[in-house]
Amino acid sequence: MNEAVPGAGSALDPTWLSASAASRLIASGQLSSLELVRACLDQISSREATVRAFAHVDADGALREAARRDAMPAVGPLHGVPVAVKDVIEVAGMPCGMGSPIYDHFVPFADAACVAALRAAGAVIIGKTVTAEFAGVTPGPTTNPLAPDRTPGGSSSGSAAALASGMVPIALGTQTGGSILRPASFCGVFGFKPSFGTISRAGLKLAAEGLDTIGVLAREIVDVALSFSVLVGRKPVDLAARSSPPRLLLYQGHHWSRATADTVAAVQVTADRFRASGAQIDELPTPPGIEQLSEARAVINAYERARSLAWEWQHHAGQISPRMSQVLAQGSALSFNKYLEAMSVAAHWRAWFANVMQAYDGVLTASANGEAPRGLGSTGDAAFQEIWTIFQLPSISLPLCTGQSGLPVGVQLVGHARADEALLNLAAWAVEKASSRPRSPASR
Amino acid sequence: MNEAVPGAGSALDPTWLSASAASRLIASGQLSSLELVRACLDQISSREATVRAFAHVDADGALREAARRDAMPAVGPLHGVPVAVKDVIEVAGMPCGMGSPIYDHFVPFADAACVAALRAAGAVIIGKTVTAEFAGVTPGPTTNPLAPDRTPGGSSSGSAAALASGMVPIALGTQTGGSILRPASFCGVFGFKPSFGTISRAGLKLAAEGLDTIGVLAREIVDVALSFSVLVGRKPVDLAARSSPPRLLLYQGHHWSRATADTVAAVQVTADRFRASGAQIDELPTPPGIEQLSEARAVINAYERARSLAWEWQHHAGQISPRMSQVLAQGSALSFNKYLEAMSVAAHWRAWFANVMQAYDGVLTASANGEAPRGLGSTGDAAFQEIWTIFQLPSISLPLCTGQSGLPVGVQLVGHARADEALLNLAAWAVEKASSRPRSPASR
Numbered sequence: 006m007n008e009a010v011p012g013a014g015s016a017l018d019p020t021w022l023s024a025s026a027a028s029r030l031i032a033s034g035q036l037s038s039l040e041l042v043r044a045c046l047d048q049i050s051s052r053e054a055t056v057r058a059f060a061h062v063d064a065d066g067a068l069r070e071a072a073r074r075d076a077m078p079a080v081g082p083l084h085g086v087p088v089a090v091k092d093v094i095e096v097a098g099m100p101c102g103m104g105s106p107i108y109d110h111f112v113p114f115a116d117a118a119c120v121a122a123l124r125a126a127g128a129v130i131i132g133k134t135v136t137a138e139f140a141g142v143t144p145g146p147t148t149n150p151l152a153p154d155r156t157p158g159g160s161s162s163g164s165a166a167a168l169a170s171g172m173v174p175i176a177l178g179t180q181t182g183g184s185i186l187r188p189a190s191f192c193g194v195f196g197f198k199p200s201f202g203t204i205s206r207a208g209l210k211l212a213a214e215g216l217d218t219i220g221v222l223a224r225e226i227v228d229v230a231l232s233f234s235v236l237v238g239r240k241p242v243d244l245a246a247r248s249s250p251p252r253l254l255l256y257q258g259h260h261w262s263r264a265t266a267d268t269v270a271a272v273q274v275t276a277d278r279f280r281a282s283g284a285q286i287d288e289l290p291t292p293p294g295i296e297q298l299s300e301a302r303a304v305i306n307a308y309e310r311a312r313s314l315a316w317e318w319q320h321h322a323g324q325i326s327p328r329m330s331q332v333l334a335q336g337s338a339l340s341f342n343k344y345l346e347a348m349s350v351a352a353h354w355r356a357w358f359a360n361v362m363q364a365y366d367g368v369l370t371a372s373a374n375g376e377a378p379r380g381l382g383s384t385g386d387a388a389f390q391e392i393w394t395i396f397q398l399p400s401i402s403l404p405l406c407t408g409q410s411g412l413p414v415g416v417q418l419v420g421h422a423r424a425d426e427a428l429l430n431l432a433a434w435a436v437e438k439a440s441s442r443p444r445s446p447a448s449r
Numbered sequence: 450m451n452e453a454v455p456g457a458g459s460a461l462d463p464t465w466l467s468a469s470a471a472s473r474l475i476a477s478g479q480l481s482s483l484e485l486v487r488a489c490l491d492q493i494s495s496r497e498a499t500v501r502a503f504a505h506v507d508a509d510g511a512l513r514e515a516a517r518r519d520a521m522p523a524v525g526p527l528h529g530v531p532v533a534v535k536d537v538i539e540v541a542g543m544p545c546g547m548g549s550p551i552y553d554h555f556v557p558f559a560d561a562a563c564v565a566a567l568r569a570a571g572a573v574i575i576g577k578t579v580t581a582e583f584a585g586v587t588p589g590p591t592t593n594p595l596a597p598d599r600t601p602g603g604s605s606s607g608s609a610a611a612l613a614s615g616m617v618p619i620a621l622g623t624q625t626g627g628s629i630l631r632p633a634s635f636c637g638v639f640g641f642k643p644s645f646g647t648i649s650r651a652g653l654k655l656a657a658e659g660l661d662t663i664g665v666l667a668r669e670i671v672d673v674a675l676s677f678s679v680l681v682g683r684k685p686v687d688l689a690a691r692s693s694p695p696r697l698l699l700y701q702g703h704h705w706s707r708a709t710a711d712t713v714a715a716v717q718v719t720a721d722r723f724r725a726s727g728a729q730i731d732e733l734p735t736p737p738g739i740e741q742l743s744e745a746r747a748v749i750n751a752y753e754r755a756r757s758l759a760w761e762w763q764h765h766a767g768q769i770s771p772r773m774s775q776v777l778a779q780g781s782a783l784s785f786n787k788y789l790e791a792m793s794v795a796a797h798w799r800a801w802f803a804n805v806m807q808a809y810d811g812v813l814t815a816s817a818n819g820e821a822p823r824g825l826g827s828t829g830d831a832a833f834q835e836i837w838t839i840f841q842l843p844s845i846s847l848p849l850c851t852g853q854s855g856l857p858v859g860v861q862l863v864g865h866a867r868a869d870e871a872l873l874n875l876a877a878w879a880v881e882k883a884s885s886r887p888r889s890p891a892s893r
Contacts, residue, residue, distance in 0.1 A: 097760065116760040118757055206658060207756065207757040207759075214651065215646060237785045309649065313651040316541065340683060423789055423792065
């Protein structure tokens with residue numbers, strides 16, 4: 006197991022700086038926003054032909070905004086820092102393609118709430134990152150920056166790939182099944198899905214309303230914490246708050262037979278490292294019957310997506326991919342009662358898990374299955390992410406391990422509902438204890 | 450107590466037809482959609498100068514769509530029936546003003562999910578009804594059709610007023626505090642807020658995401674049931690399903706000292722009528738401490754609104770009303786922890802109530818306080834609606850009573866979470882047993 010983010014540069018290269026470090030350097034006058042944005046744009050220019058992370062790069066707008074930021078005192082902890090936004094989230098005046106040709110000419114009127122929050126903290130929106138079609142499973146053109154013949158994961162494909170290729174330090178993503186955690190795992194970055202309902206979805210194109218969760222991807226845990234505190238408008242998360250080793254559940258779940266050797270090893274090695282640092286880790290056996298959650302999630306997903314995309318389905322069916330069309334057809338045919346039953350199943354298992362987890366600080370489990378699969382036709386398997394989405398629990402993928410090809414294999418930590426800060430504290434402890442990554446002085 | 454909807458006409462006047470009756474007449478060739486839409490447009494022409502229910506009337510579009518509907522076989526149970534849409538819900542190509550000058554020139558790209566569902570059932574979207582600013586408390590120009598010097602209630606002001614003045618048979622509304630039930634009560638129509646999360650909010654301008662609920666207003670319970678089944682895509686609700694009298698809780702709550710004599714009488718008389726029809730009604734005393742729910746709701750509302758409207762607040766503060774500005778300033782200053790505490794308070798009392806209600810079919814309580822207050826400067830008091838919104842329970846205002854000035858005073862029935870059909874059955878029973886309204890043969 007070795008470093009999960011190849012290419013991390015020296016302290017002198019602003020391209021690979023963490024947002025936290027960059028904003029400190031900008032605030033102290035050692036770096037200008039313009040320099041940083043130019044470095045990011047240069048990196049996009051040099052890597053984009055291969056990586057194809059962006060649906061739209063607003064180079065002129067970002068440079069103008071950087072100059073404006075440089076001419077004023079810092080307004081917040083992201084002052085002058087470039088951020089990329091998944092292309093299902095609206096940015097005023099910037100094309101918003103939703104990963105669908107239906108939206109080729111759509112330009113939103115207003116910023117989404119999460120974008121407005123980033124701007125209020127001084128962020129510079131550099132562009133829109135490629136999303137799978139309507140945050141679903143039909144991939145866009147993005148490749149994995151660490152292995153261009155492999156998927157970056159999805160649906161937040163461009164956000165993860167932009168981070169892993171040094172194009173931006175922070176990007177917004179969304180998760181409905183596994184759309185933040187999976188690309189984070191495949192690209193070797195952090196991917197954080199907060200508790201359901203935490204970050205306002207005003208200005209998000211809804212996919213499945215009962216599941217959609219806005220979150221952040223970043224290369225450093227400090228940047229995850231920083232952007233989360235900006236997004237919810239709270240005081241900075243104190244990442245050093247966890248002083249004692251945690252008590253964790255190790256969970257494999259009903260899809261574990263699919264787990265690759267890399268994933269089995271990643272979870273095992275991480276558990277061993279945690280134990281060596283004093284953590285108590287108890288295995289939670291997969292309860293009989295929980296496999297019905299996968300079916301319930303599929304029903305909720307299809308039913309809600311068919312409602313969210315009803316207009317597109319009515320008026321532009323010919324421009325919807327076969328895979329999405331199948332989901333919409335299934336969802337349109339589902340009865341309301343079947344949907345209500347699925348919601349009940351979800352509520353039942355959510356309550357079961359909340360009870361099981363009471364005596365623990367969190368869960369250690371797989372992020373995604375193995376290294377990024379070869380090929381760009383699929384964004385991979387959501388089997389190890391979906392349960393935590395339907396449980397509405399905060400979860401984070403940590404880029405702690407690598408697989409047999411030297412590519413990243415993330416591990417996932419899950420926290421208690423609405424206890425996002427505690428999960429970030431746990432994640433910081435985990436990175437401290439279990440990381441084999443060299444730490445760049447510039448990123449701290 | 451007498452008829453709550455003045456002006457209900459004869460069976461020969463298509464203007465006042467229920468949607469259910471109209472669609473049957475259209476399907477059988479006894480009425481054309483064009484005739485019905487023309488009658489509605491005529492009614493708008495004759496009443497709009499006083500009522501001001503509409504932010505935008507799409508007369509040409511509606512007539513074209515009616516002609517198109519007339520030229521095809523019925524596609525669904527609203528075929529050819531005009532519907533009005535609250536102006537915070539997006540309709541493709543139709544201005545969407547949000548009750549705010551900021552959105553004066555905003556034209557949405559797509560239909561909201563709920564609008565697409567109505568269209569899929571054959572509905573003709575006739576226009577956008579006036580909303581209080583961003584579905585909040587700052588009124589638009591709408592007057593109460595039954596007393597033009599009085600508020601129609603809000604924030605779904607135009608939807609309720611359009612129904613009560615015979616302009617349309619069905620209108621969409623939204624409730625964040627009391628924005629469906631209150632105008633329904635003040636205008637003498639039915640107002641139904643389904644369980645939280647039931648009708649997709651894709652294409653709704655979010656006000657407070659944890660509270661916003663899309664619902665329907667109509668003049669007849671059959672139309673409420675019809676439009677609900679269309680909106681969730683389910684088989685028709687069987688309104689005759691309740692065969693035995695219900696067991697109900699009578700609840701007054703911590704704001705009852707404010708209740709006017711009309712409201713006290715309306716709830717009492719309705720309870721007496723229900724009892725006379727065999728219902729068992731037990732009073733639920735107001736539990737000590739529940740008044741903290743009002744504060745919690747205010748915190749959640751302000752915190753979430755400040756996020757939803759962050760872009761407007763950053764870029765167009767000068768065009769936001771003083772009252773909304775105050776809410777946004779409060780919400781922006783609230784800490785994330787304060788918000789989480791408020792969410793916990795809400796969850797605590799929600800669980801308490803779900804437990805208390807287990808042995809009952811529903812709750813009987815006040816809809817809004819008394820008759821519509823005089824003056825157009827306020828949409829009235831949300832005190833009797835807010836608790837059911839934060840409890841996420843389905844609730845409906847029934848236009849069963851009138852007050853001392855002969856104006857409507859609604860009563861509210863509340864059902865179990867996700868049991869919307871059972872609540873509609875209960876409402877149909879209640880209308881049957883407790884209504885003093887004459888029934889038009891055309892409306893059944």
